[in-house]
Amino acid sequence: MKIPVTAIHLPTRPGREYESRFDREQSLLKMLAIPIASVILASMVTTLPIFTAEPLLPPFGLLMMLGWRLMRPGLLPVWSGLPFGLMDDLFSGQPFGSAGLLWSLAMLALEIIDSRAIWRDYFQDWLIAALLITAVLLGGLWIAGLAHTAPEPSLLMPQIVLSILLYPLVVRICARLDSWRLAT
Numbered sequence: 001m002k003i004p005v006t007a008i009h010l011p012t013r014p015g016r017e018y019e020s021r022f023d024r025e026q027s028l029l030k031m032l033a034i035p036i037a038s039v040i041l042a043s044m045v046t047t048l049p050i051f052t053a054e055p056l057l058p059p060f061g062l063l064m065m066l067g068w069r070l071m072r073p074g075l076l077p078v079w080s081g082l083p084f085g086l087m088d089d090l091f092s093g094q095p096f097g098s099a100g101l102l103w104s105l106a107m108l109a110l111e112i113i114d115s116r117a118i119w120r121d122y123f124q125d126w127l128i129a130a131l132l133i134t135a136v137l138l139g140g141l142w143i144a145g146l147a148h149t150a151p152e153p154s155l156l157m158p159q160i161v162l163s164i165l166l167y168p169l170v171v172r173i174c175a176r177l178d179s180w181r182l183a184t
Helices: 030-049 059-069 079-094 097-116 122-147 151-181
Strands: none
Touching: 030 059, 030 079, 030 151, 059 097, 059 122, 059 151, 079 097, 079 122, 097 122, 122 151
């Protein structure tokens, strides 16, 4: 006597058969768009209506670009500092081209550090980011001072300190976005 065997059907999403998750190709659009969009959206944070007597809001676009570049060195090309900086200039109110120049110089400095360093750890990345954040903010103050009378550099100290302290949070956001970007 034969016992009939019935097939077990697993529930699937409508219109899709079960596909193996091994050896899938990742979306090129997703791989490229997430870092670019995150830097641009972070630069747009400066358009929020936050009013203070002195500059306090960190340059989130710069922090995001440094976070991506230090976390994934080959992801953003060296020349990407120019378009990201020009995009930031549109939202920050700095003289047009100042962030383009300073962010490009920061990317060149990171490229030189990457070519000479054998290895880096998290605290070295934080120190590199702190030095570049300070240099870019002071350079932006100097460039703005070419057109108008610039205030004392000590006025930027709260913004510099807050930017350096928020860098680990931005790297955590980059890591979350990176895990989502690499997921299939």
